[in-house]
Amino acid sequence: MSKFVNDNLYETRNNLIEEIASLSYAQFNNQPSMNKWSIAQVCHHLVLVEKASIKAIAWGLKEIDRSQKERKKVQLILDRTKKIQAPKIVEPDGEPFEVQQIIDLLSDSRKKLMTFLSTIEDTSILTEKSVNHPAFGELPLDQWIELIYLHEQRHIEQIKEIKLFID
Template sequence: MNKFLDDNLHETRNNLVKEITLLSDAQFNSKPSMNKWSIAQVCHHLVLVEEASIKAIAWGLKETDCAPKERKNVSTILLNRTKKIKAPKIVEPDVKPFKVQQIIDLLTHSRKKLMTFLNTLEDKSMLAKKSVMHPALGELPLDQWIEQIYLHKQRHIEQINELKLLLGATP
C-alpha cells in the first residue's frame, strides 16, 4: 500500500483514539437526544464500516470486470457534514453500551484485519482497476474504498467533537 494512504489511516485512527481515551464510560454512552448516536455508537459504526469495507474490497477483487471506473472526489463528499448520509443497516451501531477500552480494542482489531488483508494482496494495482458500489458514494474504485475509511473517520471525529461539546465532555 502506498505511504500516503498508510499514514492517513494511521494518523486518523490515532486522532480518533485520542478523542475518546479520556472520556468516562458514562460520557461515552450518553446520547444528547433520542435521535442522535452516542460517541460510543459513532465509534462502533466506524468499526463496522472498516469491516464492511474489507468485505466489499475482497468481493470487488473477485469480479472479472476490469473496466476502470470514474474516480470521485471522496474527500469533498465525505468531509462535507452539511450533507447528511444515512448509514445502511449493515453498519448501524449497536444500541447497547460500550466501554471506551472495548471500542479501542475493536478499532485495533478491525485495523489489524484491514492491514493484514491489504498486505496479502498479490497485485495491488487491481485496486485501481476494479470497483464496487458504495452505498453513499456510488460506484467506487477499490483503492478509493480504502481512502474513504480514513476520510469517513475524519468526518465522524468532527461529529464526536460536537457531541463532546454538547455533553460538556471537553477539557
C-alpha cells in the same frame, strides 16, 4: 498501498483514539438526543464500516470486470452539512460500550484491514476494479480504502461536537 494512504489510516486512527481515550463511561455512552448517536455508537459504526469495507474490497477483487471506473470526489464525505444515512448493516448497537472495549474493537478491525491489504500482491488492481458503494455508487477499490480514513475524519469532527454537549 501507498505510504500516503497508510500514513492517513494510522494518523486518523490515532486522532480518534486521542478523542475518546479519556472519556468516562457516562460521557462515552451519553446520547445528545433521541435521534443522535452517542460517541460509543459513532465508534461502533466506524468498526462496522471498516469490517464491511474489507468484505466489499475482497468481493470486488474476485470480480472479473477490469474496465476503468470513474473516480469519485470521495473528499465530499468530509462535508458534514450533507447528511448520509448509514446503511442498516453498519448501524451501531444501542447497547452501551466501555471505552476500552471500543478501542479494542477498533484495533482489531484495523489489524484485520492491514493484514488483508498486505495480501494484495499487485495493488494497481485496486484502481482497475470497483464495487458499488452505498453513498458514491460504483467506486474503485482504492477509493474504498481512502474512504475508510476520510469517513473516520468526518466522524472525529462529529465526536468533537458531541463532546461539547456532554461535558
